[in-house]
Structures are given as structure tokens and as C-alpha cells.
Amino acid sequence: xxxxxxxxxxxxxxxxxxxxxxxxxxxxxxxxxxxxxxxxxxxxxxxxxxxxxxxxxxxxxxxxxxxxxxxxxxxxxxxxxxxxxxxxxxxxxxxxxxxxxxxxxxxxxxxxxxxxxxxxxxxxxxxxxxxxxxxxxxxxxxxxxxxxxxxxxxxxxxxxxxxxxxxxxxxxxxxxxxxxxxxxxxxxxxxxxxxxxxxxxxxxxxxxxxxxxxxxxxxxxxxxxxxxxxxxxxxxxxxxxxxxxxxxxxxxxxxxxxxxxxxxxxxxxxxxxxxxxxxxxxxxxxxxxxxxxxxxxxxxxxxxxxxxxxxxxxxxxxxxx
Amino acid sequence: xxxxxxxxxxxxxxxxxxxxxxxxxxxxxxxxxxxxxxxxxxxxxxxxxxxxxxxxxxxxxxxxxxxxxxxxxxxxxxxxxxxxxxxxxxxxxxxxxxxxxxxxxxxxxxxxxxxxxxxxx
Numbered sequence: 001x002x003x004x005x006x007x008x009x010x011x012x013x014x015x016x017x018x019x020x021x022x023x024x025x026x027x028x029x030x031x032x033x034x035x036x037x038x039x040x041x042x043x044x045x046x047x048x049x050x051x052x053x054x055x056x057x058x059x060x061x062x063x064x065x066x067x068x069x070x071x072x073x074x075x076x077x078x079x080x081x082x083x084x085x086x087x088x089x090x091x092x093x094x095x096x097x098x099x100x101x102x103x104x105x106x107x108x109x110x111x112x113x114x115x116x117x118x119x120x121x122x123x124x125x126x127x128x129x130x131x132x133x134x135x136x137x138x139x140x141x142x143x144x145x146x147x148x149x150x151x152x153x154x155x156x157x158x159x160x161x162x163x164x165x166x167x168x169x170x171x172x173x174x175x176x177x178x179x180x181x182x183x184x185x186x187x188x189x190x191x192x193x194x195x196x197x198x199x200x201x202x203x204x205x206x207x208x209x210x211x212x213x214x215x216x217x218x219x220x221x222x223x224x225x226x227x228x229x230x231x232x233x234x235x236x237x238x239x240x241x242x243x244x245x246x247x248x249x250x251x252x253x254x255x256x257x258x259x260x261x262x263x264x265x266x267x268x269x270x271x272x273x274x275x276x277x278x279x280x281x282x283x284x285x286x287x288x289x290x291x292x293x294x295x296x297x298x299x300x301x302x303x304x305x306x307x308x309x310x311x312x313x314x315x316x317x318x319x320x321x
Numbered sequence: 322x323x324x325x326x327x328x329x330x331x332x333x334x335x336x337x338x339x340x341x342x343x344x345x346x347x348x349x350x351x352x353x354x355x356x357x358x359x360x361x362x363x364x365x366x367x368x369x370x371x372x373x374x375x376x377x378x379x380x381x382x383x384x385x386x387x388x389x390x391x392x393x394x395x396x397x398x399x400x401x402x403x404x405x406x407x408x409x410x411x412x413x414x415x416x417x418x419x420x421x422x423x424x425x426x427x428x429x430x431x432x433x434x435x436x437x438x439x440x441x442x
Binding site for chain 2: 190191215222226266268269281283285289292
């Protein structure tokens, strides 16, 4: 029920009117009718009617003789039989022989109008061959409409989600999906520092990565970006490869290279210039921070040829759809 | 602690209002961006005297919603523009970093608590 209430709460606001219109006009009787039908032959007694109504908690029973609908008996008919102390008489005496019927392909809207007009509780649904295919009550119509509305709402929500993915890489599917983002970082350009990493973070959030994962990648990429600005002769590149199960960030440059990688990884070790320190960097914490944010970090470096830092982040399984 | 309470505690000024009506649950004060990046958390207030663009970038990367500049150092217009664009709040305190932090701590905004020592090279 709560799902239905919340559906009503949301309905007016963001369910397009066209969908409501489509539902009431196009929902077919066959989609909402009850197909598990309990029937009795016209020779059955009103006593049997009473027991069946009570045990099945229904309000009417179709009377069928040799697969042909001959009438319907309701609670009102039973009350009449009780008043006359005639429970042992056959159904045929109390049933209504003129039965109002509907067609399975008829719109629910038409059936509802008929129910309203005739002031009756149920319509019997007959197929092409005139055989009983189902029963339709106002309750069936209400539940059917709610179900169809829920489906319609889910459809609207799904469409919305495709525009704004809920899971990582939800909107992009292939046998081997990967997305490459590439950035050029200029040396000594502190005003542009962080531009690449900010764009990486934005892209990750856009394709559905969680804020936590996007943040870890952004912080590591940012430290690497700042390193390129501070330390390189000719700048470098940041290349981000995004795959459904992992994100790989590579920062590479052409020099000068790190003399002692092990030493450079120690917290507080720095060779940064005064300018870098004035900007709030160069305190020897960059690689330490990168290592803390990544699942794996690999550094290759050689004096004169450059440095390559590879940062790997695994996407937690619950984040990929 | 809400932005309004921060401003009251330090007799401060709002230079760029935060994107949404945010609340911070702790603060970190440093001029070293790498130190801030090492300890940053969402919902954390950054207190710094470093008034360059990297302060805003640092907050952006680490989801810090507000930066408070200490010692009355009014940041350049380019910084305010970037903060506005990203949606990071910028506040200004007339007190030094020490006193700004002290006043906020006194008003009930906690820090990181006791930390382990780390040997530096």
C-alpha cells in the first residue's frame, strides 16, 4: 500500500498527463480482470452459494452450464434466499439470467462507464467464442490502474535515470567499454593547476561514479597534476582510462626525472622550489597523498628521460550495475 | 555548525555564499594544500591563509563546502569567481589563523583530535 500512496503523492507532480490519459483510454479489460474464476452449475443449491461466497470472500458467482454462461448469483440474491428460508433450492431460482458482459479487448474506461450506468458490482468477460474468460469488478479496475500507473511511473523514472545514471557506467554498455580523458599540463602554470583534475572529477560524477570514488581519484590526480606543474621542464600529460571495473590515471612527463624514487615516496621529502612552497605545495606530501587515495600506485622514473606515475582505483562491485 | 554561526563567532564576512545552506561538522586549518588534501572530509571547513586559486581547487577536489580566509586577507576576484562557479562558499575572518581557529573551537566546532606522529625526511 505504501508504494501506492507514494505513487499518488508523486503522480500529480511529475507523471506526465499524457501517460494518465493513455492509461485510462488504452488499458484493456483483459489486463485487469480476474481470471481465476469460481463457477457453479445452475443445479447447485443456494446453500452451496453461501459457502462458496464465504470461503472465497467474493460477492458474486457466475453460473455456467456446459461451458455456457447462463447467469450470475450475487450476495443480494443470497440475502433474498435467506429471507425466504430457501437455501436448499437451486441457484436457477435466484440467479440473474440477464448478465452484463464485457469484451477482453474493450478499454477499461468503457467497462467502468457500464458499471456506473447499470449500478452493478461486476461484469462478466466473455471471449470471442462466448466463453467465460474472467470477471471484472471495480476493485479489479482500481488495482489494475494502480499497477499500470506504477509501471508507467517506473518507465518515466528509468528514462530519467538514463539521462542521469544511478550506477557507474550504466548508460554505456559494450563488450569492452573504456573511456579515455587526456589532459596537457603546462609547467609552472599555477593558475591552471587543478583544471584537469576538476574535469576528471566532473566526468566521473556524470557517468555515475559515487562521490567517494570521484573524490579519491580527483585528489590523487590533483597531486599528480601539481607535481607536473612544479617539477617538470616541459609539463606533461594526465591520461585517465575509465573502465566499468577500474579507473587508471597516468601522469607522465619527459623530465627531469626523479633521482631516488624510494626517497621521494617518504613523507616530507621535497625538492620543490620556493614558488611551489608559496603556492602551498612542495612540502613533500604529494606522493604520500596519492598513495593513500589509490588502490595501487606504480612509479617509473629515470633522470633525463622522465617520470610516469600510474594510479589505479578499483570500482567497488556494488557501484557498477 | 551553520555558516551564520561561523560568521557570528568570528565577526566575519561572507564573500561568496555557499551553494546550499550547508552545515560543517569540523574544521582544519593549514596553509599547506597537501596537508589539507590529506585530512579533508566532506562537511569540513577549511581555514587557510593561502589566498590563491589552489585553495579553491583543493576544496573542490575534496568536497569541502566552505573556505574561511584568516587574517583579513581578502582573496583576489579571480578566486571568488572560481568559487562562485564551482559552488564553494568563501568567508573572511578579521582574526589571525590562530585566533580564528580558537574562536570557532570555543564555539563548539571540533578538529581532527589527537593524531599519530609521522617521521619526516
